[in-house]
Amino acid sequence: MSRLRRLLVQSRPRFWLYLAGPALVGIAYGARSTADLYAPASLALLAYFLLPANVYLYGVNDVFDADVDAENPKKEGRERRYRGDPVLVAAVAVSALLGVALVVALPATAPWILAFLALGWAYSAPPRLKTKPPLDSLSNGLYVLPGVAAYAALTGETAPLPAIAGGWLWTMAMHTFSAIPDIEPDRRAGIDTTATVLGETRALAYCGACWLLAAVVFGLLDVRAGALLAVYPLFALGLHASDVALDRAYWWFPAVNAVVGAILTIGGLWGVVRA
Numbered sequence: 668m669s670r671l672r673r674l675l676v677q678s679r680p681r682f683w684l685y686l687a688g689p690a691l692v693g694i695a696y697g698a699r700s701t702a703d704l705y706a707p708a709s710l711a712l713l714a715y716f717l718l719p720a721n722v723y724l725y726g727v728n729d730v731f732d733a734d735v736d737a738e739n740p741k742k743e744g745r746e747r748r749y750r751g752d753p754v755l756v757a758a759v760a761v762s763a764l765l766g767v768a769l770v771v772a773l774p775a776t777a778p779w780i781l782a783f784l785a786l787g788w789a790y791s792a793p794p795r796l797k798t799k800p801p802l803d804s805l806s807n808g809l810y811v812l813p814g815v816a817a818y819a820a821l822t823g824e825t826a827p828l829p830a831i832a833g834g835w836l837w838t839m840a841m842h843t844f845s846a847i848p849d850i851e852p853d854r855r856a857g858i859d860t861t862a863t864v865l866g867e868t869r870a871l872a873y874c875g876a877c878w879l880l881a882a883v884v885f886g887l888l889d890v891r892a893g894a895l896l897a898v899y900p901l902f903a904l905g906l907h908a909s910d911v912a913l914d915r916a917y918w919w920f921p922a923v924n925a926v927v928g929a930i931l932t933i934g935g936l937w938g939v940v941r942a
Contacts, residue, residue: 670752670754673752673754673755674722674754674755674758677722677725677726677729677755678718678721678722678725678726679721679725681918681921682721682725682921683717683718683721684921684924684925684928685810685841685921685924686716686717686720686721686724686810686813687713687716687717687813688924688925688928688932689716689810689811689812689813689814689817689834689928690712690713690716690717690813690814690816690817691713691814691817691928691932692814692817692928692931692932692935693712693813693814693815693816693817693818693821693826694709694712694713694817694818694821694935695931695932695933695934695935695936695938695939696818696826696830696935696938697817697818697819697820697821697822697826698821698935698939699821699822699939700939701939701940703821703939704936704939706821708773708820708821709817709820709821711769711772711773712769712773712776712813712816712817712820713817715765715766715769716813719761719762719765719766720762720766720783720787720813722758722759722762723759723762723763723766723784723787724787724809726755726756726758726759726762727759727787727788727790727791727792728790728791729755730755730756730759730791730792731791731792731795732791763784766780766783766784767784773816773820775819775820775823776816776817776819776820779812779813779815779816779819780812780816782809782812783809783812783813783816786806786808786809786812787809789806790803790806790807790809797858797860798858798859798860799859800859800860800861800863800864801861803842803846803860803861804839804842804843804861805839807838807839807841807842808834808835808838808839809838810834810838810841811831811834811835811837811838814826814830814834815831827888829884829885829887829888830885830888832884833881833882833884833885833888833892833896834881836877836878836880836881836884837877837878837881837896837899839877840873840874840875840876840877840878840881840899840903841874841920841924842861843860843861843862843865843870843873843874843877844870844871844874844903844913844917844920845917845920846860846861846862846863846870847862847867847870847871847913847914847917848913848914848917849862850862850863850866850867850870861873867913868907871903871906871907871913872903872907874903875899875900875903875904875907876900878896878899878900878902878903879897879900881896881899882894882896882897882899882900891934892931892934895927895930895931896927898923898927902923
């Protein structure tokens, strides 16, 4: 049980919805009837992106970042340092195989799940995109891919381009914002990121700009979605004008993202119910 608990901690339960949430949104907007919401494809994708995908993504990160995380204070509280546990390595391998199994069972998801697995590996493992700004930021569009995969599984079609582009921009901002508290530990470890290159103030401005563009692009798809996403650039502006420490604000985002994601999901479900 202690090993299972360590595995769950390293899968970042606070951030599970960062992958499962987009899958939920993709299901809500890809469903053509209420039956689609409970279809085996929907349940399988939601289950995968709720836990195994998080084990894979953060497990790869922890294994290849063990030396860097020695300087990271975030690993002393809500997160855990990797200390050579073979169970985590095995869990990462099993999680990757489950993703491949989904590709075989649901061929329409193949480009998106394979891209997720590839980017999830390349971000932390060689070629370590996380140390090559701005590729560290750009590669985090991988968080959009669960939603695109779910939409494709239910419709057999690619999700609307503004939804993919807007979501990609949003994830770029979220990635860099999450890297701001790591600026000093990363610099001490000799790691370059978009946040270390820009510094705290300019990195926050970069996040605000990406969030603003995301809101504009979503607005091209639906003005209501654009208005909802506008909360993020306003949030960045508020942080800039306040004295709230960004490493403290970082921990607010799981709740903020859960609320925004829930509103988006309810909007999609409303469309299914009315159909």
